[in-house]
Amino acid sequence: NDEFTIGNKYLNISFSKNGMLSTITANGVSSYLRQTFAYYEGAFGDNSEFIKRASGAYIFRPNGTEKFFGENVEIKIIKGGLVEEVHQKFNEWISQIVRVYSEENHVEFEWLVGPIPIEDKVGKEIVTRFYSGIQSEGVFFTDSNGREIIKRVRNHRDTWTLNLAEKIAGNYYPVTSKIAIEDDNIRMTVLNDRAQGGTSLQDGVIELMIHRRLLHDDAFGVAEALNEEAYGKGLVARGHHYLVFGAQKTSNPSLKARERFLEVQKLLPNWIFLSDASVLKFEEWQ
Amino acid sequence: EPHLTALREVMGVMQHHDAVTGTEKQHVAEDYARRLTIAIRACSVTTKDVLNQLINPDSKDELHSVSKRNPKFHPHGAYKAKNYTFNYKSCNYLNISQCDISETSSQFVVTLYNPLAHSGYQYVRLPILGEKYIVKDYKGVEVVSQIVPIAESILNLPFRQSNTTHELVFLANELPPLGYKSFFITKLMESFDDFFGAEAREPSVIQLDEPVYYE
Numbered sequence: 001n002d003e004f005t006i007g008n009k010y011l012n013i014s015f016s017k018n019g020m021l022s023t024i025t026a027n028g029v030s031s032y033l034r035q036t037f038a039y040y041e042g043a044f045g046d047n048s049e050f051i052k053r054a055s056g057a058y059i060f061r062p063n064g065t066e067k068f069f070g071e072n073v074e075i076k077i078i079k080g081g082l083v084e085e086v087h088q089k090f091n092e093w094i095s096q097i098v099r100v101y102s103e104e105n106h107v108e109f110e111w112l113v114g115p116i117p118i119e120d121k122v123g124k125e126i127v128t129r130f131y132s133g134i135q136s137e138g139v140f141f142t143d144s145n146g147r148e149i150i151k152r153v154r155n156h157r158d159t160w161t162l163n164l165a166e167k168i169a170g171n172y173y174p175v176t177s178k179i180a181i182e183d184d185n186i187r188m189t190v191l192n193d194r195a196q197g198g199t200s201l202q203d204g205v206i207e208l209m210i211h212r213r214l215l216h217d218d219a220f221g222v223a224e225a226l227n228e229e230a231y232g233k234g235l236v237a238r239g240h241h242y243l244v245f246g247a248q249k250t251s252n253p254s255l256k257a258r259e260r261f262l263e264v265q266k267l268l269p270n271w272i273f274l275s276d277a278s279v280l281k282f283e284e285w286q
Numbered sequence: 287e288p289h290l291t292a293l294r295e296v297m298g299v300m301q302h303h304d305a306v307t308g309t310e311k312q313h314v315a316e317d318y319a320r321r322l323t324i325a326i327r328a329c330s331v332t333t334k335d336v337l338n339q340l341i342n343p344d345s346k347d348e349l350h351s352v353s354k355r356n357p358k359f360h361p362h363g364a365y366k367a368k369n370y371t372f373n374y375k376s377c378n379y380l381n382i383s384q385c386d387i388s389e390t391s392s393q394f395v396v397t398l399y400n401p402l403a404h405s406g407y408q409y410v411r412l413p414i415l416g417e418k419y420i421v422k423d424y425k426g427v428e429v430v431s432q433i434v435p436i437a438e439s440i441l442n443l444p445f446r447q448s449n450t451t452h453e454l455v456f457l458a459n460e461l462p463p464l465g466y467k468s469f470f471i472t473k474l475m476e477s478f479d480d481f482f483g484a485e486a487r488e489p490s491v492i493q494l495d496e497p498v499y500y501e
Binding site: 057058076078080081082083085087089095097101102103104112220221222223224226228230231233236238264265268269270271272273274275276277278280282285286 | 394
């Protein structure tokens with residue numbers, strides 16, 4: 001029933017009584033930071049005209065309904081010398097581990113989503129959201145296949161006057177390695193382990209779509225609903241997000257340099273092999 | 287070369303825009319997964335050979351013949367490194383905290399190959415069944431480890447086939463650029479059952495058709 005903190009010599013993150021992330025102290029700053037999951041209900045139409053298009057494999061098209069998960073999260077706290085983690089259970093099909101390793105300068109979020117329920121006959125597109133106090137003024141940054149970083153401005157295109165009919169999907173961009181927001185003082189970056197759609201729909205907020213299950217074809221060619229199953233149930237997806245947070249002016253190496261190192265480490269990971277060594281003594285193996 | 291080409295060819299197929307974006311039909315998605323799995327499995331033969339070659343450069347010329355042999359030991363139990371090849375296996379279910387070797391072996395070796403051009407590190411997480419483990423690096427220096435519970439939501443996954451409830455965590459550091467580092471992990475036996483197996487408690491009759499030698 002109390003607030004609690006996990007962390008290491010580089011950073012600390014605190015959780016409020018309801019089990020949700022509440023603040024972060026890292027790399028020279030202390031700031032409000034909240035993270036939660038939400039979902040959009042997929043639009044449903046007969047595809048006879050543009051405004052009746054359903055959300056499907058090719059397009060993300062929410063019907064305007066956005067739902068959040070309960071504010072009370074079941075938690076378990078594990079603390080040790082190498083890693084401290086918080087296991088959060090949001091509901092029967094969404095859970096997460098928030099983790100800080102002793103020698104890492106970032107927070108790891110290992111999410112698990114699915115099988116997405118469809119008994120209500122409604123398709124759902126699940127997102128994770130990070131809320132901070134950063135005054136990002138509509139600007140956010142996404143990568144382009146890990147090459148340059150592209151500046152995105154909410155509800156804006158550089159070469160024409162934009163009037164967005166779809167305020168959410170119209171601000172979504174591909175994120176293949178990272179998405180970031182910043183102001184003069186603070187920068188927050190989320191690195192992902194696979195290509196996802198992402199956006200910043202409000203100042204200080206980063207959002208990434210992590211799983212979707214839809215019940216209608218969007219009539220762009222696949223002629224199937226995006227409704228995958230395994231073992232007779234909807235797919236379960238598990239993945240990682242890595243949060244780098246701190247003051248813009250930090251010590252060497254800079255925050256952006258740290259992001260680049262982490263990016264390479266996560267996208268070109270070590271190969272792990274295991275070998276049975278029951279028949280060997282250590283000295284023999286050595 | 288044919289093993290590598292199998293994966294090259296499948297990666298060629300995967301350049302199709304439907305494979306990149308996930309807009310293929312479901313049975314095509316399943317076929318892509320099938321092709322990739324087969325090709326990756328084929329490449330693991332090459333990986334195993336190359337790692338054995340890195341570990342034992344003297345055996346380079348006779349690599350293929352050596353890798354097909356069984357491990358051989360000196361009559362007095364001494365280890366003949368030159369003739370021994372490790373069977374390096376990938377645990378494809380580590381993402382659901384499931385791995386046959388780390389769960390069932392009393393001793394096993396974890397090898398990390400660093401594909402980057404600068405040194406690296408990684409916190410290794412392996413599902414385990416025991417309560418105490420010792421992790422040593424190649425110098426015999428014990429590496430600090432921690433055992434953490436696996437999240438309940440993972441344990442409850444309907445398709446997960448594992449009895450493990452915990453993971454062993456340790457820091458594999460100073461991984462050399464474009465090189466490997468191995469760690470030797472021993473499960474500490476605490477009870478009679480751990481050491482001999484529960485079935486050893488049951489009295490049994492042994493038919494001695496041939497002389498039995500004890501080591």
